[in-house]
Amino acid sequence: MRLTASSRIIAAAAALCLLSAAVLAQESSQPRRTTNAPPKPSGPTPRTADGRPDLTGVWNALGDNLNGIPNQIANNGLAIESDRSTRDLHSGRQVATFPRNTTRPQNNEQAERAAALLRRVGSNRPVYKPEYWEMVKNFDHNANEEDPSNNCMPAGIPRAGIPSYIGQMPTYLIFIYPGQGGLIATQTMYRMIPTDGRTHTPLQEIDGSYTGEAIGHWEGDTLVVDSWGFNSNTWFDQIGGYFHSENMHVIERFRREGNTLTWTATVHDPDVLLEPWTTTPRVALLNARPNALLPESLPCSERDLSHIVTKEHH
Amino acid sequence: MAIPPVRLKPDTTYPVRLKLDTTCVVTRGALVIAIVAVLAVHSAVAQSTPDRATVLRAAADALGMVRWSDIGAGTTRLPAIDVVNTMEFEGSGTTESAGRAVKTQYHVALGYNPPAMRVEMTRAGPDGGAPQRTIHTVRDTNAWDESEIGAGLAPGKGTATPAAAALRERLLQLWTLPYGVVKAALAAGEKTAVSTEGGATVITFPLSGPLAGITVKAMLDSNNLVTRVETRPDNPALATLATQTEFANYADRAEVLTDIKSPGRMIRKQGGRTLLDIDVKTWETNNPYLVFPVPPNVKTAAN
Numbered sequence: 354m355r356l357t358a359s360s361r362i363i364a365a366a367a368a369l370c371l372l373s374a375a376v377l378a379q380e381s382s383q384p385r386r387t388t389n390a391p392p393k394p395s396g397p398t399p400r401t402a403d404g405r406p407d408l409t410g411v412w413n414a415l416g417d418n419l420n421g422i423p424n425q426i427a428n429n430g431l432a433i434e435s436d437r438s439t440r441d442l443h444s445g446r447q448v449a450t451f452p453r454n455t456t457r458p459q460n461n462e463q464a465e466r467a468a469a470l471l472r473r474v475g476s477n478r479p480v481y482k483p484e485y486w487e488m489v490k491n492f493d494h495n496a497n498e499e500d501p502s503n504n505c506m507p508a509g510i511p512r513a514g515i516p517s518y519i520g521q522m523p524t525y526l527i528f529i530y531p532g533q534g535g536l537i538a539t540q541t542m543y544r545m546i547p548t549d550g551r552t553h554t555p556l557q558e559i560d561g562s563y564t565g566e567a568i569g570h571w572e573g574d575t576l577v578v579d580s581w582g583f584n585s586n587t588w589f590d591q592i593g594g595y596f597h598s599e600n601m602h603v604i605e606r607f608r609r610e611g612n613t614l615t616w617t618a619t620v621h622d623p624d625v626l627l628e629p630w631t632t633t634p635r636v637a638l639l640n641a642r643p644n645a646l647l648p649e650s651l652p653c654s655e656r657d658l659s660h661i662v663t664k665e666h667h
Numbered sequence: 668m669a670i671p672p673v674r675l676k677p678d679t680t681y682p683v684r685l686k687l688d689t690t691c692v693v694t695r696g697a698l699v700i701a702i703v704a705v706l707a708v709h710s711a712v713a714q715s716t717p718d719r720a721t722v723l724r725a726a727a728d729a730l731g732m733v734r735w736s737d738i739g740a741g742t743t744r745l746p747a748i749d750v751v752n753t754m755e756f757e758g759s760g761t762t763e764s765a766g767r768a769v770k771t772q773y774h775v776a777l778g779y780n781p782p783a784m785r786v787e788m789t790r791a792g793p794d795g796g797a798p799q800r801t802i803h804t805v806r807d808t809n810a811w812d813e814s815e816i817g818a819g820l821a822p823g824k825g826t827a828t829p830a831a832a833a834l835r836e837r838l839l840q841l842w843t844l845p846y847g848v849v850k851a852a853l854a855a856g857e858k859t860a861v862s863t864e865g866g867a868t869v870i871t872f873p874l875s876g877p878l879a880g881i882t883v884k885a886m887l888d889s890n891n892l893v894t895r896v897e898t899r900p901d902n903p904a905l906a907t908l909a910t911q912t913e914f915a916n917y918a919d920r921a922e923v924l925t926d927i928k929s930p931g932r933m934i935r936k937q938g939g940r941t942l943l944d945i946d947v948k949t950w951e952t953n954n955p956y957l958v959f960p961v962p963p964n965v966k967t968a969a970n
Contacts, residue, residue: 385742385743385744386742386743386744386745387743387744387745387746388745389743389745431748433745433746433748436746437746439748441780444780444781446780446781447854448748448749448780449727449733449748449749449850449853449854450746450747450748450749451724451727451733451746451747451748451749452746452747453735453746453747454728454733454747459735459736463926464736464737464738465736465738466924466925466926467734467735467736467750467926468736468738469923469925469953470734470750470925470927470952470953470954471734471735471736471748471750473752473753473953473954473955474748474750474751474752474780474954475752476752476780476781478956478958480958480960481958482817482820482821483815483816483817483818483820483821483824484817484824486816486817486956486957486958489956490955490956490957493955493956494922494923494951494953494955593956594956627820627821627960663923663924664922664923665923665924666923666953
């Protein structure tokens with residue numbers, strides 16, 4: 354059968370319509386969250402033979418990108434609880450919330466600028482000594498060039514946040530942080546954290562590293578990971594230019610309740626901070642699929658920095 | 668006010684002298700005219716009293732405050748939120764000092780969560796003398812003066828002097844900036860009224876907290892940008908808090924572009940006096956790192 358030109362156009366249009374419908378159907382089959390409030394725990398908290406909560410699992414069910422990095426948008430410390438209510442988790446203040454403007458869609462540039470604002474809008478900021486205020490501001494202002502993670506370096510601790518995988522053994526834990534692209538491009542990181550009662554090596558005897566020397570212990574049902582011995586090559590949060598010294602000391606707390614894992618980190622760095630700073634709690638959700646795996650991390654290869662001509666954040 | 672029902676006496680005769688057919692025709696026509704008139708009036712009223720939520724959204728949108736993004740959000744589709752927290756701007760012009768307009772370099776760091784502002788003014792010295800620098804800071808319910816940025820936070824690092832009497836005046840400067848006006852009007856909820864005056868949209872609302880008892884009246888231009896803000900205290904004893912501020916020449920003035928518009932000119936008056944007349948050079952809107960810790964001696968003085 355031969356088709357006329359107009360028939361071909363109609364057929365092509367019909368095919369496009371069907372294709373669009375198929376794509377829409379595929380998209381709509383994925384559940385879309387419209388809030389980012391921390392998930393409520395459900396189910397029992399499994400325990401190991403020694404009675405500790407078992408943190409073992411793949412903690413990426415709230416993954417917001419291909420590698421399952423937990424809930425990056427919540428990293429700004431805001432809980433968008435409904436289409437009318439947003440709360441700053443640190444200050445408790447309400448933040449005005451509006452429906453999206455559906456008649457004026459954003460282009461990529463506008464979305465990038467909005468994302469940069471959204472990531473910085475929360476109130477929980479470390480208080481540096483006044484002599485460092487300008488330095489922190491300038492680091493963030495020039496983050497495209499200054500952010501260590503933009504050059505594929507490890508995110509470090511505590512910037513890496515919640516590990517995507519935890520393996521819990523009787524005397525140690527394994528944490529895995531897949532490398533990621535997108536908001537920050539970093540290498541895959543892993544940590545082996547003893548819980549055998551050992552104590553820290555004296556700080557002056559440690560060669561600083563990205564993950565430091567980590568030692569775990571239990572305080573009730575909370576796993577406390579105490580780390581020092583860092584290099585000063587990382588920033589300690591996702592945004593902000595939050596540099597630190599080699600004397601940084603980080604206390605992380607992990608608490609499993611049902612299928613949720615709540616994490617906070619307190620940064621002590623009297624060389625540069627006026628007072629210790631604690632992250633806004635972040636909550637990861639267990640990937641409940643029995644065959645849950647971590648995907649392969651793609652190699653991090655920085656090729657964009659030389660093409661960036663403005664200070665807009667990416 | 669409810670209209671009381673009209674009650675006719677049953678035993679009263681009401682003369683009707685019109686022909687029935689004519690009356691009927693006239694009545695139908697009048698009815699149509701009346702309906703049209705009522706609809707027209709209703710429409711006009713509806714147009715002249717814009718909806719509060721629509722007006723505030725338009726004002727927030729015009730400034731670029733209402734934003735959302737799906738970058739890095741995977742399948743999450745969050746609503747839009749107010750993204751303005753910290754800002755920093757600087758400019759030059761004149762400020763009033765002892766009744767004179769004095770050349771001034773003006774540098775402001777501010778935040779809304781928590782509400783805080785640090786105003787650094789470097790005024791030309793009298794008769795060509797050395798410039799005079801002042802740093803006036805406020806956060807929540809504390810106001811103080813700093814001898815240097817961040818003074819009083821660490822031993823030997825400058826002096827912080829409590830300035831409780833200046834609290835309201837400093838907070839008022841924060842909340843009468845365009846972003847503060849929109850935020851405070853949204854927070855005031857049903858107490859916020861919108862109207863039109865001379866074709867311009869007007870937002871009127873009461874402030875709260877330490878600024879309770881002060882009413883703000885803000886005017887929007889045809890692009891929904893805040894162009895004039897008037898404050899009126901209920902208490903005549905607070906007459907120094909009656910101000911008029913004008914904003915003009917809006918643009919994205921940040922080095923890190925954000926699509927947030929900021930004014931390029933600010934003029935603040937009190938009565939006939941011009942307190943401040945500033946041309947803004949830069950206005951960083953990307954929620955820069957700005958903190959306002961309250962020095963220990965200021966906290967102590969407040970308690």
